[in-house]
Amino acid sequence: MNEVSAPELGGQVAAEWVSVEGKQATLTVPFAVTDESLQPLQQHAVLGQWQWQKQIKVAKLRNSQPDLPMTFGNVIVVSSGKGGVGKSSVSVNLALALQQMGAKVGLLDADIYGPSIATMMGGQDSPLEFTENNKMLPKQRWDIAVNSLGYLVQPGDATIWRGPMASGALQQLFNDTRWGSLDYLIVDMPPGTGDVQLTLAQKLPVTGAIVVTTPQTIALADAEKGIAMFNKVSVPLVGIIENMSYFSCPSCGHEEPIFGSEGGLRVAKEHNIPLLGQWPLQRQLRESLDGQQPFIRQHPEHPLAREIFATAQRTARHLYFQRQAESQ
Template identity: 55%
Template structure:
């Protein structure tokens, strides 16, 4: 039998497929220190995404890949996570205290985008990340109601505001600043200015991810987001219905044109399960999100059911992931969170903070 070396361990790890990453830890740059001793093999792996819900599965996969070469040696694994800032649109730098911004978008209203956004944020937190939510729907803010968080945000200097906190999630919305029934009768420039203020004048505290809940469509808010706000990636929410997919394609192509990477597609209301008899029915069609993802060479992150408890949860300020942490729906949301964060982790990092500021002065 040939001697066990670090190189052989690297080769074995290169054959280990991590489901969330859709690749191996070597290709993902996750392999750190490797120690080979007479009685043990110790491997350190650092992943660039939160993976609390998949820790056991990852450990099992790695152990199975190493078992054939480790012999009688004990296999010790040290799994860590380290979320870093990733590249955004050209000319834009990440915000202070916000490593990555993920935009959740849809081509049309009524597909459950805000519901997906709030549960995605909670799922990322459940996986081990520090997360915030920015409600960018100025005309129809819904995150305060969904998070069960009311009241105006506090300010210490009269210029900036502290984010509201609910379920451990930091959030900001125009809904915190106005009465819930007050209409925002504003033209485009005022709306885009309000979005920039909500983002830049909030004292976000050390966020791994800021999830932005966009209004539907491809209008002023979306254009401002793509031109002035450093977005690390976007997620498109749709239903299987043909008309929803048509508009979702427009949103996806918009992000492609402005060089914002699309992390994948989430198909909401994919299937209805009767609460009385358990009969399953594809009310809005079948397979639309999957075909769209294949057409545009992106990933199908997950399919969510049309379920009453999801709707009741957000209507009552108790989102599914927070209220039912062990449910099948929460499991789907957490899987979507891991896969989207892992997809982002494989993208190029942002190194702008490493560069010195060069100032030219006349003397």
């Protein structure tokens, strides 16, 4: 196994991930990976003689607040220093990609100032159901457990909440939802780095944080504030996702860096954290979010869909290896 180079799996294939029965070989990976990760094994001169299949058994990683109950495998918060950079779009697509890769995924919309997950994932046609013990039953959308203030309050009602009320409501949404057993819970944070965000970062058992930014200077400055906030409360950063990196002209293929170029990469390098992905501005992505038709399910071979899957894979991989390294 030592000689199999598999960057998507974090380097080499660990021998303990492999089990063989007759002509069937199974790769059991402790983080979400795409089926393409099997390629180095399938294409290997000797190992390629077996029929390879993938199995995901996501490792439950230590969270940053060990005194809090940890009912999920891994809580990933998605934040942005600045509004409108595509944080909710990233949260939705990361959740969808991780689910497609074989993980059990939940999605919590903690963005009280604009709970758009309910709109993007749908499910607003019927009220949220409750158990006998008054626990909320999340909506099941494309096999993802989803809860959002958007299912509970009228649009506009939550935006006037003050800090303590907002963070209290969000913690309740987190704690009082019957999530079931999850590998990853993606939390779409409110934009910014104020009291509500700081309280949430401290109160939720966060395994890792992602900062979403556009390459624009003004957005990058806010992204750095987000990085500083997570560092301050000792929440490990998984990396940066640069959204709206460029616009690819459908007619001539020219790539126009509308918001500047490589800003996310620069900030990632400066802070020594991974750049998890660079997503272009894509009309179909916006349409899919407006029309509740998941883009990566409809166009899995589209270059952006492939980048979304690669981003989800890097996220899961970095989270796993980072935490492994920290615990040694």
